Every structure is written in structure tokens, then in C-alpha cells.
Amino acid sequence: MRKFIVGIVVLVVGLSSPAFAAGRMVPLAAVSSADAQTSASQDKADKDRKKAAEREAKDAKEDERLLDEAQAEIDAFALALLEAKYDDPFLQEYVNELGQSLVPSETPAGVLFSFRVIENRAPNALALPDGRIFVTSGLLTFINNEAQLAFVLGHEIGHVIERHYARSIREAKSRARIGAIVGAGLGAIIGAASKGKQGAVGGAVAGAAIGYAVAAVTMNSYSRQQEDEADRRGVMLALDRRFDAREAQGMFQKLASTFGDEDRFGNALWGRHSRNVERIENIDRLLGGDLAARYNPLRAAGELSLGSGQMYLYTSAMIRDTAIDYMDDDRYDLAKTLLEQISSYRARDPKTLWALGKVYKTIGRTAADRNKALDMLQQGVRLDERNRYPYIRRDYGLMQARLGNTAGAVESLKSYILNYQELRLADPTDIENMYDYLLTFGDSTWKAPKLDTRIVMASSDPDPTVAPPVPVSPATSSPAKPPQNTLRPPTTPRPAQRRP
């Protein structure tokens, strides 16, 4: 608890001091009584102490009042953020569990920590004053191991226990720059980088009563000094759990080399190039400076680790989906890097193979690249034994045609249409294009079965031994499917590999 009080005192002293504005912290010793030898100076020191304590109590009360006042607004914001919660309970539990393990035993009253992943490509993280912490899928995508994730969560815990929001709320109120902050902050968190479901969430947030409190807790309104303090906390909390906090530099390096300041994600603090470079240096300063006495012995004793090595087991599906989103942004280079990074964890995942095939198909320049694309797509079709992804068959067919195998293309496009019908009970929206392609590739007569016929026949046929009314054959190379009632051994997930 003592540490926390020190934090508040420093903040409080700093707030009312011109030295704070000048970027210098007032050391606690300033109100201590080192020179209290005479009774006069003793009296003065006592008075100063009393004054500081009164100011502290008053400010703590004011913080509480501000938070009370803002609670409804913060709740509305949290609700909107939860709408964008990444739909993967396995991943959510993993992140929450790691976060909870980092929370120090003494926390401010009224704070209950929770850790959640929200779906958004902009790399970001934020903490609400009551301890609700959110990390975007866009940031998680660039995290390579648990040590890095521990640092990120520890940083956000730091904002909460240092009560950084209090100063930010005051500033936002006094400077009346709320509009600008809301614009930048919300833009970064749920704004321009969003689509689909998140677009709706952006609307919900805009419709909620957004004011100074939410403006204050969005990342862009924290001062650089507060960010550095939170980084320091992140390092300390990670070390408490024996994670090698220096790992965070690798994450910042990756973010810095991926995003520029002019990038559309530049507004998100964790996506801003220049700031990420500074934070790499900041961690150097911390680990080589006042935290060296703590870091070096742990490091020398081999007590620090990157974590359990299990992270990709939880995040690789999310990274795949983020990579696919990046293809929509024409960032095929980034998509390729991300997909290759997780490919060994998802070697039997049709969607990963499809995405890799699409990347090679799009940015490949040589015949070898095109053959690689064909190979990936073919493997994707073969592995899609549950027929979950009809479009792999379509893209495989088009690739076959590009490489001169029009007969194979015809078969693949037919199986695309049939699989799509089976899955969605509708014709593919691009069926007219498909008929054009079939005609081009040499089949001018084949017709997709009428949907109502398929539905009626499928639902009136309870006998599983009777052949299905419509042959739905996977593309060319697929092995025949076993009958429905055959038990198959479950596919066991590949164990995650420990990174070197």
C-alpha cells in the first residue's frame, strides 16, 4: 500500500507545483524533515507535512468525486467496448488469467481488474479508472510471447494504480479540448480502422454520453511522463512474475517497423512510430538505471523467461484473422509475415492455407510463387473436410485456370457453388460470374441444382444410408468423405512450441 500512497503524493505534489509543469518531479524529501534540528524548523516541517497531508486528502476526495461523477459515462463507454469484444472465450480467459496474475496485492479501493481483448486492427490498449483493461486484437497480433503481453497488461495496470486518469480528467476539463481528444482517442480505439461490427460500435460510442472522463482515459490524453511511469510499472510487474521485461523492446521494434507516424493507425498510441522508438530507449534507461539492481541479478540467475510458450495456441487464430483483414487494406506484405509466423501452429487449418495461397497468388512474381499459391489452395481444399470455406474451392479453381488447367477449374468452381449452397442454403452472390467462368473454361451446360429442390429433398430424407440427393463433391484431389455416422478421431491441437 505504501508504494501506492507514494504515487499519489508525488502526483498530488506535482499537480500543484510549477516544477511539475516544467517536467521535474518534486522529490518526497522536499516535505521531509532532514534539516529539522531546531524547534523552529521542526515546527515548519510539521506544518508542511500537515499541509501536504491535507492537500493529499482533499485531492483524493476530489479524485473520488470526479470518478463518481464520471461513472455513468465510463460504464456506457465500457459497454460499447464490450460490444467489440473479440469472440473467442478461450483467448479471453487466457489474457484475463495472465492479467490477474500480474495485479499487485494492494490496489486502490473500488478497483476491480478485468482484462479483455477487443476486435480492432489499430494496435492499442486502454485502462478504465475502475480497472477494466482492454487490449485490441491489433496489438495482440504484434505480441510474440507472454513476457511482452505481461508488460502491456502491466503498463495498463500501472495507469490504474497510479490514478493517472485524475490528472487527465482535470486537464481535459480545464483546457476544454475535449472535442479534439475524443476525436483522436476514439478514432484510434474504435474509429476509422474499424469495419462491420466495429463500425456499429463506433456509432454506439458516438451516441453514448461521451465527455471529459472518457476523453481522459483514452490513450492520447495521458502525458508522456504518465506513459513513462506506466512503462516503469509494466516492467516491475512483469519482473515480479519473472518475465523478462526487456522483451517488450522486441514488440515496440516490431510495431515501429510496421507502422509509420503517418500511418492510419498513427493516432493509436501503440501504433505511433516515433513514440515506439522512444519507449525502446525508455526501457533501456529503466533496466540499465534504477531497475538494474533488480533486473540484472534475476537475469544472471536465469530466472527470467519469455513465458510458457503457449501463447500461439491461444492467439494464432486471431492473428490469422487479423492478417486476412490486412489483405483488405492491401497490406499483403504484413499479412504474409503474420501468416508465415503462425503457419506451423496452424498447418492443418484450411483458412490459414487459403490466406497464404491468396497472398502468394497476389504478390507472387515468379512461376514458383504461383505454384506455391496453387499448392496452398489445394491443401486448403483438401483439409476443409467440414466444408466450412466454399470460397477456397473458388479461388483454387481460378488459380488452376490461370495455370492452364481449365478442366480442373471447372470441377472446382462447380464444387464451390454446391458447397456454398450446402452451407448457406442460398446461391453464391457471384453465381453469374461463376457461370461466365464455366463457359469460358469449356462448360456451357452445367446448372446448379434449384435450391428449393435441395432443401425439400434433404429434409424429407431421414435415412442416412441413402445417398444424398445432390452430389456435393469436394474439388478434384479430395479423398472421398466417410459416411456421416463414422466416428473420426478428434484432431488434437498441435502443442505450442517454445520459442528459441
Ligand SMILES: [Zn+2]
Ligand atoms: Zn499508457
